[in-house]
Amino acid sequence: MIKYAFSIILLLGLVLNVKGQELDSLSKQIIKEGSDVGPAIKERGNTLFRDSSSLQSPRKAVLRSAIIPGWGQIRNKKWWKVPLVYGGYVGVGLYYEFNQRYYKEFLSESQARKRGEFKYEKYQFATDEQIYNTKDFYRRNRDLAIIAFFAFHSLQMIDAYIDAKLATFDVSDNLSINLKPSIYTPMYAGSGFQAPVPMLKLNIKL
Template sequence: MSKYVISALLLLFLVIQVRAQELDSLSNKVMREKSDLGPAIKERGNTLFRDSSKLQSPQKAVMRSAIIPGWGQWRNGKWWKVPLVYGGYVGVGLYYEFNQRYYKIFLKESQVRKSGNEAAQNPDYKFASDEQIYNTKDFYRRNRDLAILGFIAFHSLQMIDAYIDAKMATFDVSDNLSIKIQPSVYTPMYAGSGLQAPVPMLKLSIKL
C-alpha cells in the first residue's frame, strides 16, 4: 500500500513541477516580447526572428531572379551572392563560346573533307584523319550542347537559391543552442482503462 502512496505523491509532485515551469516560461516569454520588440528584428524569449514585413515572399524572390538573375538574392539581403551568380553565368558563357568556336572550325573541315576538295582543307589539320576530324567535331558539339543545358540548370539553381533564402528568412536566426532536462509524465494509450498507470519520466529538449 505504501508503495502506491509514494508513487502517487511522486507523480503529483512531477505534475505540479511541470505545470509551474510551463507557467513561468510563458510569463517570461510575454514579458520579453513586450519589452524587447525592435523594428526589423523581434526577440521572442531567447530567440531572434526577422520581421516578415521587411522581407520578400518566396514567390516574388523566384520571379525576380527569373527576370533579372541575382535580383532575388539582393532583395533577400544576400548581396554577396550576386557576384557569384554572374560569375557562374560568365563561366558557362565562356565554356559555350570556346566549344562553339571550335565546333564551327571542325564542322567546316569535315564538310570540306566530305566534298573531296583537298585544296580547301585547313593546313593545320592535314595530318589528321577524316575520322579524327569527325569525332572532334562531335566532341565540341556535345560540349556546346552541355553548355546550353548548364546555362538552363544554373539559371534554375539561382532561382531555387533565392526561393530557399526567402523561405528560410523568417526562421530562427539566433545562435542559441540549449539542452533542457525537465520532469514529465508519460501516459500510455490504455492508461485510462486501468491497464497501465501513468509513468514519471525525464524529458530532454534540444533547441537548435
C-alpha cells in the first residue's frame, strides 16, 4: 500500500514540475511580446526584475514617510498599510491622553495632600503613599507613550524604506520552493543488483 501511495506522489510531482515549466515559459513569452503583465516587470536574461523607472527610491520613501506618515507606503503601492499606520498613531495618542489625564488628576491630588487637603472626594480613603505612587505610575506611562510615538514614526519610515528597497528584487519563479521527483541509487548496493529508490527532491533557493 505504501509503494502505491509513493508511486502516486511521484507521478503527481512529475506532472506539477512539467506544468510549472510550461507556465514559466508562457509567462516569459508574454513578456517578450510586450503584453500587459502587471506593474512594471521586465526580463533581463533569464530573470525577471521590476522596472525601477516607475518606482520610488528608498531615500525618497523615507523622506515622504517622515513628512507625511503613510505617504511612502502609498507611493510603494501598499495602500492597505495606510490604515494600519494611522491606526497605530491613534492608538498611541489615546494611550497618551489616558495617562496624561489621570497623571494631572493625581498630581493635583498629591499637591493638595501636601497642604493637608483633599482635591477629589473619591480619593479621600486612599493613603498619601498610594496617591503618590499612582501619580508616578501614570507619569511613567505617559512618558512611554511619547517614546512609543517616535518609535512608531520611525517604524513606518523603515517599513517604507524596506518596501521601496525590495521592490526591485527578483520576482521570478526561481525563488519558490522546487519539489520534484528523483531516483536514488544506494551507494552500498552490490555490483550485481542495485535497486533504485524513488524519492522527492526539495530545492529551496534564497
